[in-house]
Amino acid sequence: MKKKYIYKKNFIFNIIKKDLICKKYKTITTRFPPEPNGFLHIGHAKSIFLNLNIAKKYNGKCNLRFDDTNPNSENLKYIKFIIKDIKWLGFKIINNIYYTSDYFNIIYKYAKELIKKNLAYVDELSKNKIHKYRGTLTKPGKISPFRNRSIKENLYMFKKMKYGYFPEGAACLRAKINMSSFNIVMRDPILYRIKYIKHFKTNKTWCIYPTYDFSHCISDSLEKITHSLCTLEFLDNRILYNWILDNITKKFNPCQYEFSRLNLTYYILSKRKLKFLVKNKFVNNWDDPRMPTLSGLKCKGYSSNSIYNFCKNIGITNQESLINIETLEHYVRNDLNKKSLHYMGVIDPLIIIIKNMGKHIEMILMLKNPKNIKEGYRIVPFSKKIYIDKSDYKEKFDKNYKRLILGRKIRLRNSYVIKAKKIIKNICGNIKKIYCIYYYNTLNKKIKINNKSINVIHWVSKKHSIPVTINLYNHLFKVPNPGKYKNIISIINPNSLIIKNSYVEPNLYYLKNYNSFQLERIGYFCLVKTKYKNNLIFNRIIKLKKY
Incomplete structure (x- = not known):
């Protein structure tokens, strides 16, 4: 799908505009x-959306x-x-796909x-001790006993790391910066660690791998x-990003800028927590329609166009905020x-039985999209026995209830006006069926009672309807901001998926050219x-706003 580029001005565009005016970049x-x-x-x-559309707007890459x-x-x-x-x-x-592993030789150099330059050393402290030695926001870090090794010894030890002379976790390469820095990221961060596992691209060529902070810049x-655009959690890492680039011999100097990550109500966007949900079977997989993954949203029935328009209109800022899920649902x-x-x-x-209707079948013309x-139009069969939703009937009179009540007239969608006359219950006291009468001269005619239009309910012909399975998806979490909770199990919505055996009009049997319908x-x-033939399954994409 070809997207027309439309953007809202933001601080990143202002930075780029200034850089181009000053001829910082061609x-x-x-x-x-x-x-x-x-x-x-x-x-x-x-x-x-941000990165690709910036490139598109400025004829870049x-x-x-x-x-x-x-x-x-x-x-x-x-x-x-x-x-x-x-x-x-x-x-x-297609033509711009790269892998960090493509640069492993260069990163190693x-x-x-x-x-x-005496700016990195091989440390043999355990992972736990390295973490403990880093200190806290109020307490400076502690220098490793391996920090003052000679350059020659560090080169030798690093070479031993590369060729597998250390067990995994027994050694790592750290930057030598400042263990008393106010920014904990700068307290001798790890640059390389040992991992004895096959890499999907480089196979077993390497047993040492650079960290994200070292390789990314x-x-x-x-x-x-x-x-280099990233979210605000990498703000503290920018100083390390620049330190690494300032201390290596490179030809090009990129700049990092941070923007606020997307936070949506009723969604968790932490990959670690999403993995937890998949691993512990709280959802069926990564593409479960209750997941905020693009694959999940696609399976649920969201279109790429709606997500594109959502991203286009929420804007880009450097202030964290929580966006209401209704904003996405609007698009x-x-x-x-x-x-x-x-x-x-x-x-x-x-079941509704229309007492005063014969055994004949009527074919009613309805618009495919009002x-x-x-x-164009579709033809819907109407017969003596029809189905309505249980939620569209109330036994006790309620003046605020606008649907079917015993003795009240109601219109069937695009069809006749009916009135409930008698209720039949089963031995458990539940309503089994309702007998009604219909007014044969009300088809396609505006009928009012006390100068008010008659309310409308939907229906399907019992004889002609198709049995289907309908998956009703709701929010996976019960609270608007699940990201605040450490124990997400306690806030999982037990009704996030409700499976119903339902009935639909026969025209849906021929649904081929449309992925979605109302x-x-x-x-x-x-x-x-x-x-x-008898196993049609539908996912609910989204509720209608007024219901």
Whole structure:
């Protein structure tokens, strides 16, 4: 899908504009650097939108660079899904795909350069001791007993690390900066660590791998990234980003800028917590429609266009905020409303028998989309026995209830006016069926009672309806800001998925050309499975706003 570029002015565009006016750069190059250890989520979509569209606006380039520096958690399957998701969003990245592992030889040489400048050393402290020695925000760090090794010894020890003479975790390479720095990131950060595991791209060529902080700025420099854009949690890391670049021999100097990450109500966008949900079977997989992953949203029925428009309009700032999920849902509904055909379906069926109607079948003409007459009409059968939703009938009189009540007239959607006359219950006291009468002269006629229009409910013919399975998806979490909770198990919504055996009008059997449709008065849905005639499955994409 070709996207027309429209943007809202923000501080990043102001920076770029100034850099171009001052001729700091001839061309603009950005990058999107995901770690291939999970699926992309909607927070990544914001970053993709920003980086690729900056390149598009300024006739520059945007690189997709996989940060494959941790073989413990990375997998080729995630590479494929990430590329697939980016293409689904409508962006072309085929010729600009890079891997940090492409630069392992160069990054290794830069590590040796820092050692030769006495700015890096091999440390044999354990992982726990390194963490303990770092200190706190109020307490300075403690110098490692291995910090004052000679340059020659450090080069020798680093070479031993490379060739596998140390067990995993027994040694690492650290930058020699300042253990008393106010910024904990600068307290001799780790640059290289040992990992004896096969890398999906470099196989077993390496047993030492650079950290993100060390490799990222070097990769940016090698790819001549002009504006390295990241989220605010990397603000404290910028000083390390610049320190590394200032102390190596490089040809190009990129600059890092931070913007606020996307935070949405009722969603968790922490990859670690999303992994927890998948691993512990709280969701079916990464592409579960309750997940905020792009694959999950796609399975739920969200279009790439709605996500694109959402990212386009939320803006870019350097202040953290929590965006209401209704903002995203607005763009989803707006997109679906334009293209979705209308049908009728009943989630919780209740039988209505029309006493004064014969056994004949009527065919009623209805618009496929009331807001787009060009879509044409569909024919819906109407018969003596129909289904309505249980929620559309109330036994006790309630003046504020606007649907079917014993003795009250109500209109069936695009059809006749009916009145409930008699209720039949089963031995448990539950309503089994309702006998009604219909007014045969009310089809396509405006009827008012006390100068007020009659309220409308939807229906399907019992004889002609198709049995379907409907997945009703709700928020996975019960609270608006689940990210604040350490124990996310306690806030998981037990009703995040409700499966219903329902009935829909027969026209949905022929659904082929449209991925999404509206069940009138219920919501928007998409077709999931059509393998067997009597096994149609629909996912609810989103509720209608007024219901």
